[in-house]
Amino acid sequence: xxxxxxxxxxxxxxxxxxxxxxxxxxxxxxxxxxxxxxxxxxxxxxxxxxxxxxxxxxxxxxxxxxxxxxxxxxxxxxxxxxxxxxxxxxxxxxxxxxxxxxxxxxxxxxxxxxxxxxxxxxxxxxxxxxxxxxxxxxxxxxxxxxxxxxxxxxxxxxxxxxxxxxxxxxxxxxxxxxxxxxxxxxxxxxxxxxxxxxxxxxxxxxxxxxxxxxxxxxxxxxxxxxx
Numbered sequence: 639x640x641x642x643x644x645x646x647x648x649x650x651x652x653x654x655x656x657x658x659x660x661x662x663x664x665x666x667x668x669x670x671x672x673x674x675x676x677x678x679x680x681x682x683x684x685x686x687x688x689x690x691x692x693x694x695x696x697x698x699x700x701x702x703x704x705x706x707x708x709x710x711x712x713x714x715x716x717x718x719x720x721x722x723x724x725x726x727x728x729x730x731x732x733x734x735x736x737x738x739x740x741x742x743x744x745x746x747x748x749x750x751x752x753x754x755x756x757x758x759x760x761x762x763x764x765x766x767x768x769x770x771x772x773x774x775x776x777x778x779x780x781x782x783x784x785x786x787x788x789x790x791x792x793x794x795x796x797x798x799x800x801x802x803x804x805x806x807x808x809x810x811x812x813x814x815x816x817x818x819x820x821x822x823x824x825x826x827x828x829x830x831x832x833x834x835x836x837x838x839x840x841x842x843x844x845x846x847x848x849x850x851x852x853x854x855x856x857x858x859x860x861x862x863x864x865x
Contacts, residue, residue: 641670641799641832642691647700649686649855660686663700664857666850668800671830673823675837675846683855684836685804691834692802693721705799722751726793726801730808732785734777734792740764741773744791755795763791766828767821783814787821794825801825803835807842819845 649661661683668674678684689695691702693709702709704724712720726747734743744763745755764770767787777785786806793801803822807815819842825831835846843849849860 639670640667641672641705642668643703644691645701645703647687647690647702648698649683649690649695650698659855661690661697661852661857662855665700666857666859668832668834670799670832671826672848673826673833673835673846674848674850675835675843676850676852677837677840677843677860678852680838682852683857684852686855687852687857688802688804688834688836691800692725692727693717719751722747723796724799726796726798728786728789728793728801728803728806730805732777732782732789732809734785734788736777739774739776740769740780740788740791743777743788744795747792747796751796753796759797760795763794766824767791781814782810783817786810786814786818790818790821790825794829794831797829800832800834803833805836805838807837807839815839815842 645665647661647664651658651660664687676684676687690697693702696710707720709717709720735746738746741760745760748755764773767790769784769787769791772780772784780788807818810818822833822835823845826833837843851858851860
């Protein structure tokens with residue numbers, strides 16, 4: 639079942655001689671429970687694409703439909719609520735709140751939405767992420783790999799329609815990077831979570847169900863035609 643559809647997505651910055659086409663007429667769809675990786679050289683438009691899919695930026699042209707809703711037709715407040723309830727983000731900068739412990743960071747999106755966390759599901763996530771014994775630790779008391787696991791847990795806790803991950807292993811060593819990729823793959827398999835991930839690592843990209851390549855703002859499916 640299709641959960642996300644991008645249609646003719648384009649993003650242009652500047653005008654005249656400074657005009658840059660960061661993304662050019664990208665069209666593709668993603669099914670529920672699918673793991674899609676996005677690869678491409680630095681400056682190719684990968685992060686621009688992910689920001690548009692997550693409604694963190696607005697396109698110059700085109701549309702994004704998530705779970706049957708065209709996101710860029712929503713007003714600002716409605717879009718903010720929709721994004722919080724339906725999209726989970728994982729970035730290479732962990733973006734944890736330093737004054738909150740592991741459990742509090744993971745449940746923060748739910749509390750901001752005035753929802754009571756599911757205690758059983760939270761405990762399951764903590765065990766899955768190997769954080770059960772550190773649930774009351776502050777980010778400063780955790781390693782980089784542990785902090786990224788908290789960020790993944792935060793994204794999963796709200797059970798979003800889709801998780802968008804921008805270089806989630808960018809600040810981690812090889813061992814922790816492999817652990818994080820395994821956890822993300824496991825989240826897809828165990829919870830039927832839909833996941834879109836940017837990575838520079840071909841080995842990590844190959845863990846996904848599909849691989850999209852972005853180069854000079856043009857999105858293609860590896861082994862296929864332009865999207």
